[in-house]
Amino acid sequence: MLAQALVIAGKDLEIEWRSRATAVRVVPFAGVLVLLFAIALDPDRGVLPRVAPGLFWLAVVLAGLLAIGRAVAVERDNDAGAGLVASGLDPAAMFLGKAAAIAVELLALEALVAAAMAALYDVGVAATDAWLLVATSALATAGIAAAGTLYGAVAGGDRSHDSLLAVLLLPVLLPVVLAGTRLFEAATQGDAAGGDIAWLGLLAVFAALYGGVGALAFGPLLEEG
Amino acid sequence: MFLAGTPAVELQAVVATIDGFPVLAGVDVRIEPGEVVLVSGPNGAGKTSLLRVLAGSLPVAAGSARVLGHDLRADRHGHRSRVAFVSQQTCCYDDLSVRRNLRLHAAAANAPAQAVAAAMRTLRLDDVAEVAHGRLSTGYRRRCALAVGMTRHADLLLLDEPHAGLDPEARMLVDDVVGEARDRGATVVLVSHELDHARPLVDREVVVAGGCVTARI
Numbered sequence: 001m002l003a004q005a006l007v008i009a010g011k012d013l014e015i016e017w018r019s020r021a022t023a024v025r026v027v028p029f030a031g032v033l034v035l036l037f038a039i040a041l042d043p044d045r046g047v048l049p050r051v052a053p054g055l056f057w058l059a060v061v062l063a064g065l066l067a068i069g070r071a072v073a074v075e076r077d078n079d080a081g082a083g084l085v086a087s088g089l090d091p092a093a094m095f096l097g098k099a100a101a102i103a104v105e106l107l108a109l110e111a112l113v114a115a116a117m118a119a120l121y122d123v124g125v126a127a128t129d130a131w132l133l134v135a136t137s138a139l140a141t142a143g144i145a146a147a148g149t150l151y152g153a154v155a156g157g158d159r160s161h162d163s164l165l166a167v168l169l170l171p172v173l174l175p176v177v178l179a180g181t182r183l184f185e186a187a188t189q190g191d192a193a194g195g196d197i198a199w200l201g202l203l204a205v206f207a208a209l210y211g212g213v214g215a216l217a218f219g220p221l222l223e224e225g
Numbered sequence: 226m227f228l229a230g231t232p233a234v235e236l237q238a239v240v241a242t243i244d245g246f247p248v249l250a251g252v253d254v255r256i257e258p259g260e261v262v263l264v265s266g267p268n269g270a271g272k273t274s275l276l277r278v279l280a281g282s283l284p285v286a287a288g289s290a291r292v293l294g295h296d297l298r299a300d301r302h303g304h305r306s307r308v309a310f311v312s313q314q315t316c317c318y319d320d321l322s323v324r325r326n327l328r329l330h331a332a333a334a335n336a337p338a339q340a341v342a343a344a345m346r347t348l349r350l351d352d353v354a355e356v357a358h359g360r361l362s363t364g365y366r367r368r369c370a371l372a373v374g375m376t377r378h379a380d381l382l383l384l385d386e387p388h389a390g391l392d393p394e395a396r397m398l399v400d401d402v403v404g405e406a407r408d409r410g411a412t413v414v415l416v417s418h419e420l421d422h423a424r425p426l427v428d429r430e431v432v433v434a435g436g437c438v439t440a441r442i
Contacts, residue, residue: 007332015320018357074318078358083316086280087377088306089333219302 001093008089008097013104015074022067022105030063030109034116048121053184055121057140057177059113060106064144065166067105071098072152072165075222082222091219095149099214103145110137129187136183139203143176146210153214153221179203231294233258233381233412234279239288241278248274250436251288258380261403261413263423266433272416273312275433276383279414280310293380306334309379311387315370319359323350323369326358327376334377344372347401363390371402382406384415388422396422 016022037055041047048055075081075098085091117123125133148169155165179199186196234256241249249271256262264272277283279292281301290297295304317326327341345351348368353361358369367390374382387399396419403426406413417423424430431438 004333007329011318011321011329014325015318019320074320077319079312079314079316080318083314083373084329084333086282086305086308086310086316087330087333087373088335 001090001096004090004093005096005100008084008094009100009104010097012071012074012098012101016070016101016105021070025070026063026066026105026109027112029066030059030113031116033059033062034113034120038120049123049188052117052121052123053188054177054181056110056113056117056184057180060110061144061170061173061177063109063113064102064106064148065169067109068102068145068148068152068169069165071102071149072156076156085219085222091222092215094222095153095214095218096211099142099145099149099211102148103141106141106145107137110141123188125187126190129190132183132187135200136180136187136203139200139207140176140180142207143203143210144173146207146214147172147176150210150214150217150221153218156221175202175206179206231258232256232291233260233293234414235289235291236278237289239278239290240286241274241283242286243274243283247286248283248436249278252433252436252438254431254438256412256414258412259407259410260429261407261427262415263420263427263430264414264416264433265418265420265423265430270433271436272433273385274436276310276312276385276414276416279381280308280383281305282310304381307380308383309374309377309381310383310385311370311374312385313370313389315358315366316373317358317366317369320357322355322357323361323372324354326369327372330373331376334379336376336378340376340378343405344375347375347405348372348398349395364392364395367391368395368398371399375402375405378409380411382411382413384413384417386417386419387415388417388419400426 038048041051081094085094151169151172152165155168179202182196182199232255234254236252236254239249239252240247252275264275266272274283278285278290278297281297281304284301285297293304293307324341324345327344331341345354348371350368350372353365358366361369371387388396403413415423415427
């Protein structure tokens with residue numbers, strides 16, 4: 001199954017590389033969000049550094065919706081995804097492969113959003129606290145990718161799948177946004193060691209839960225979609 | 226388990242519905258291994274629904290259905306790695322090349338490595354091997370769909386209107402696909418309105434109308 005998952009992840013990343021669809025839509029959208037947040041909250045008032053962790057995860061989740069929607073769309077076009085499963089591909093491998101590819105795209109997106117916020121919002125992290133940023137990003141990204149792949153399959157069969165995906169997924173990702181914000185606050189305020197590390201546990205449970213449910217449910221969802 | 230002497234397809238009084246509407250209303254069909262069978266009939270007769278039942282993509286609501294020895298009422302997906310269903314959809318990714326798409330399907334089906342090259346040769350796709358599927362004409366997309374079905378080396382090949390969208394020269398390629406499957410000993414069921422092209426390819430014909438088999442020729 002792992003080998004098949006790697007094939008699917010490679011396929012999705014190759015599609016993204018060839019089409020640049022995510023790069024030309026998601027990255028500019030995330031950039032506009034970061035800029036709008038900065039203008040709306042007025043950089044001169046000193047609010048931005050304090051709210052930057054929450055804005056970071058909002059920007060990632062909202063822009064990530066576009067990447068997830070695109071990943072779902074390529075499977076629906078020409079019945080390509082259902083065709084591969086019909087060819088004998090393990091649906092669980094397809095789920096894991098797609099989630100892995102989305103995670104790679106989200107991590108790249110997060111790096112760009114973080115760089116933009118560091119420049120515009122005047123926030124930074126001490127080297128000793130960077131581990132918390134990395135651990136939070138890894139777990140939150142895994143959760144967003146797993147839940148996004150699962151709900152993308154749920155919404156895939158609906159004509160208004162893009163709006164349905166947003167309606168279904170955004171409330172589900174609330175724990176990720178909350179935990180990610182709390183942990184990033186601890187890291188940016190130089191309190192990684194004293195932060196409430198239980199939020200990391202919540203992110204790990206979220207990722208494991210949606211990873212497991214998605215692997216089991218993806219096949220039937222693809223068939224019905 | 227698929228034992229020698231077991232029919233490739235054995236449907237008895239099969240009923241299938243879509244959104245509560247019966248699309249098959251008591252179909253009886255028996256097809257032996259290695260047979261090539263044409264399913265004909267008017268639009269809306271249930272021909273494509275019959276192929277979907279055989280492929281496992283449409284559930285059996287009533288009756289008995291065994292395909293390649295597999296009971297579809299117990300599990301309609303268990304046989305799918307041995308069945309290739311070539312529908313009007315190509316099952317290919319628009320942004321990937323023809324060769325890459327076929328390799329994906331071959332990998333998913335655990336088909337031999339040479340299957341891709343053989344399918345591309347048979348369907349004369351070598352000239353567009355590195356062209357993205359989304360840039361192909363309708364005719365080449367149909368060839369791609371046939372190549373996907375051929376690449377899988379399935380025991381049961383289901384072809385839904387294989388001649389549709391092909392120019393007169395390319396229609397001859399369908400003969401080669403069916404011939405290759407026949408040479409391997411695979412069973413082929415094809416639905417076609419183009420009876421002049423289809424009839425010379427098959428061993429016998431089943432006529433479907435109103436969701437039932439009305440004649441066997």
